[in-house]
Every structure is written in structure tokens, then in C-alpha cells.
Amino acid sequence: QTKTGIALLxxxxxxxxxxxxxxxxxxxxxxxxxxxxxxxxxxxxxxHRTVTLRRQPVGGLGLSIKGGAExxxxxxxxxxxxxxxxxxTGMLFIGDAIIQVNGINVESATHEEVVHLxxxxxxxxxxTVQYLREAPSFLKLPLGSPGPSSDHSSGTSSPLxxxxxxxxxxxxxxxxxxxxxxxxxxxKYEKRWLDTLSVPLSMARISRYKTGTDKLRSNAFxxxxxxxxxxxxxxxxxxxxxxxxxxxxxxxxxxxTLQNMKMANKCCSPxxxxxxxxxxxxxxEGTDSSQLYKFKFLALKGSSFYIFSTPPVKKFD
Numbered sequence: 001q002t003k004t005g006i007a008l009l010x011x012x013x014x015x016x017x018x019x020x021x022x023x024x025x026x027x028x029x030x031x032x033x034x035x036x037x038x039x040x041x042x043x044x045x046x047x048h049r050t051v052t053l054r055r056q057p058v059g060g061l062g063l064s065i066k067g068g069a070e071x072x073x074x075x076x077x078x079x080x081x082x083x084x085x086x087x088x089t090g091m092l093f094i095g096d097a098i099i100q101v102n103g104i105n106v107e108s109a110t111h112e113e114v115v116h117l118x119x120x121x122x123x124x125x126x127x128t129v130q131y132l133r134e135a136p137s138f139l140k141l142p143l144g145s146p147g148p149s150s151d152h153s154s155g156t157s158s159p160l161x162x163x164x165x166x167x168x169x170x171x172x173x174x175x176x177x178x179x180x181x182x183x184x185x186x187x188k189y190e191k192r193w194l195d196t197l198s199v200p201l202s203m204a205r206i207s208r209y210k211t212g213t214d215k216l217r218s219n220a221f222x223x224x225x226x227x228x229x230x231x232x233x234x235x236x237x238x239x240x241x242x243x244x245x246x247x248x249x250x251x252x253x254x255x256x257t258l259q260n261m262k263m264a265n266k267c268c269s270p271x272x273x274x275x276x277x278x279x280x281x282x283x284x285e286g287t288d289s290s291q292l293y294k295f296k297f298l299a300l301k302g303s304s305f306y307i308f309s310t311p312p313v314k315k316f317d
Contacts, residue, residue, distance in 0.1 A: 001248040002026070005241070008137055010220065010233035016073075016136035017235055021193045022245070026252055027201055029223055031231060032193040036093050036131040040188040048099060049189065050128045051091045061118065061125060062086040065098065068111025074098070075106065075114045076135050093191050096129035131191070199225045202256045203311040205279040205295060206249060213292055221246060226311060272302040277311075 003024040008017040009031070021032040036049075053061050062084025067073040074097040077086070086092045098106055101117040102125060109117075118125065203226040208216050219242040223231040236242040261274045268274065277299035284294055297308040306312075 001251055003245070003248050005245070007241075007245070008235040008237075009231075010235045011134075012233065014136075016134075018134045019137050020234075022234070024245075024248055024252065027256065029199045029201060029231065029249065030195050031197040031199075033133045033196045034095065034131075034191055035133050035194050036096070036189050036191050037194070038187045039190050048128055048130050049091050049096075050100075050126060051089050053085045053089065053125045053127065055123045055125060056085050059084040062088075063092065065111070065114065065118075068114065069108050070110045073136055074132060075109065075111060076132055077129070091189055092129065093131060093189070095132055095135050095191075097132040097135070098127055098129055100126075100128035102126050197229075197231065199223055199229055199231055200227075201249070201253050202226065202260065203297075204253050206246065206253070207295075208246070209281075209293070223249060268301075275300045275302075 001024065003022070005022055007020055007022050009020045010017045019034065021034075023030040023032065036047075055061055059081060062081045063077050063086040064079035064081075065075050066078040067075045077092060077094055077096045077098070080086045080092060080094055098114060100106060101114065102121050104117060106114050106117065201223075205224050206221055207224065208221045210217060217233065219237070219239050220233050220235040221242070222233050234245070236245060257278060261277065265273045277297065280296055280298055281293040282296045284292060297311045299306040299308065299312065
């Protein structure tokens with residue numbers, strides 16, 4: 001089966017989930033992550049982009065932000081509004097982490113500090129950004145209606161909600177300012193899905209369980225290649241999506257296993273054919289609770305039953 005779709009990659013250390021795109025072919029599962037790439041012109045900025053925004057009387061900078069150092073995440077652009085200043089530059093994207101505001105480094109700044117800088121930066125605001133390939137998904141997805149951040153009088157905002165309306169600031173211009181727009185000879189950028197990991201499916205295994213336990217993951221699983229390369233924990237938005245992807249990958253792995261069996265059997269006598277092989281979980285006795293199970297690869301060949309720690313890949317095996 002071939003299949004493409006959007007999923008999340010769960011980081012067990014940070015407990016954050018990142019947006020990814022999956023591409024499934026008969027032999028390989030590819031994980032893609034979004035990045036901003038220069039598609040024309042010259043780019044010497046080492047993935048940093050510096051953009052000057054002209055604040056508009058209506059719409060302000062035309063963007064919203066989420067995140068902040070107090071939550072151990074960078075401040076990122078979470079929304080870009082159509083036909084307003086940020087979009088007109090052609091150089092800013094949802095998921096861009098803000099590095100500098102008017103030359104001031106904000107990588108370690110709180111949400112409120114960045115909001116204050118943007119509100120009081122004047123009619124022309126120069127920001128330096130870098131696309132965050134592994135921005136936690138909650139930074140770029142709406143979590144509900146804006147909280148205090150939409151209240152001009154309160155002066156407060158929540159780092160996990162969009163701060164946008166109050167970025168209008170106090171413009172000294174009463175006449176509409178000229179729109180922000182890309183300069184003709186400036187580099188042109190696009191957001192694209194780029195391959196970051198390819199996992200061969202031949203002899204691969206799928207685990208729905210938390211490592212070494214009998215606890216099932218919710219709408220999630222991990223694919224591990226023959227050489228031990230792992231996709232990481234793939235999360236899906238619904239149980240149906242998870243089941244569909246699990247079925248498609250399992251089918252492709254099974255088909256490849258059958259192909260491997262047929263090739264192996266060409267060298268075997270009719271009475272010594274490989275009848276079945278595949279992965280199982282072995283329950284470990286007398287061990288601590290952190291490691292209850294271990295993967296084993298089983299093969300039934302002729303009248304013999306084989307147990308491997310890793311799949312046999314050569315005739316000698």
C-alpha cells in the first residue's frame with residue numbers, strides 16, 4: 001500500500017509533539033518535517049531571515065505569537081493574517097521562531113517581554129527569525145479563543161494563547177503606511193516538507209506498547225527497522241487514523257516478509273521450506289517491572305523452530 005498523511009512525532013524526553021508528514025511506499029516509510037527554504041536569489045544568512053515590517057493602522061504587524069522562555073519554548077509566529085504586513089513580506093511563516101526584535105536578542109525572553117518589544121518598537125519593526133522544524137504542535141495550533149491577550153487594557157497575555165491584537169502598538173502615523181513587501185532582488189522563500197528519515201520496512205517491526213511494558217499507547221505506535229533505526233513515537237489525531245496507518249504498514253511489512261521467505265526457499269529442499277517467520281514479544285520472568293518484554297524473531301523452517309534476537313539476513317543464518 002502507498003499512503004501519505006499528517007501525524008505527530010512525540011518526544012518522550014520533552015513530552016512535546018511535533019508536526020510531521022508520513023509517506024508510505026511498499027518498501028519504505030519516510031518521515032518529513034517542514035522547513036523554510038530559499039527557492040530563488042542568494043541566501044547567506046545560515047537559515048536566519050531578517051525582515052522589516054511596517055506597522056499598519058489596522059491590523060498592526062499582521063501576526064500573532066505564542067510561547068516564551070517561562071515555558072521552556074521559544075516565541076514563535078502562530079498566525080499570519082491575510083493581506084496584512086507580515087504576509088506581504090513573503091518572508092515570514094507560521095512556525096518561525098523570533099530571534100531578534102530591532103537588534104535585541106529575544107531567544108531567552110519571556111512571552112510578555114517579546115510582546116512589549118513588538119508593541120513599542122515603532123512603525124518599522126525589524127525582526128530576525130528562524131523556522132523551528134520541531135516547534136511543539138501546541139505553539140502553532142489554536143488552543144481556543146484568546147484569553148487576556150485580546151484585552152488592550154489588561155496589558156497581560158498568555159504564552160499558550162495567541163498574542164496578536166495588541167501588537168498594533170501606538171502608531172505615530174495617522175495616514176496609512178506603505179505595505180510591507182518583498183524587494184525585487186531579495187531571496188524568495190517557501191515552506192516545504194523535506195525528507196528527514198527513511199525507515200526500510202523489510203523485517204521491520206511495529207510496537208504499540210510503551211518500551212518493555214504491557215501498556216498500550218493511545219493512537220500511537222513506533223516502527224523499528226532491521227538495523228534498529230526507529231521512527232520515534234508516531235501519534236495520530238484519531239483512533240481511526242492510527243488503525244488505518246497501522247494496517248497499511250503491517251500489510252507492507254508482511255508482503256516483504258513473504259518475498260524474503262520465497263527467496264530463501266529457492267535454496268531449500270521441499271521438505272525444508274521456511275513456512276512462517278515474524279516478530280513476537282517474549283515475557284521476561286523474574287525481572288523488574290521496567291522491562292517485562294523483549295522482542296524476538298521466530299522462524300518455522302521444515303520441522304525446526306528457530307528463535308532469533310535479530311532476524312536472519314543471510315543464508316548461513
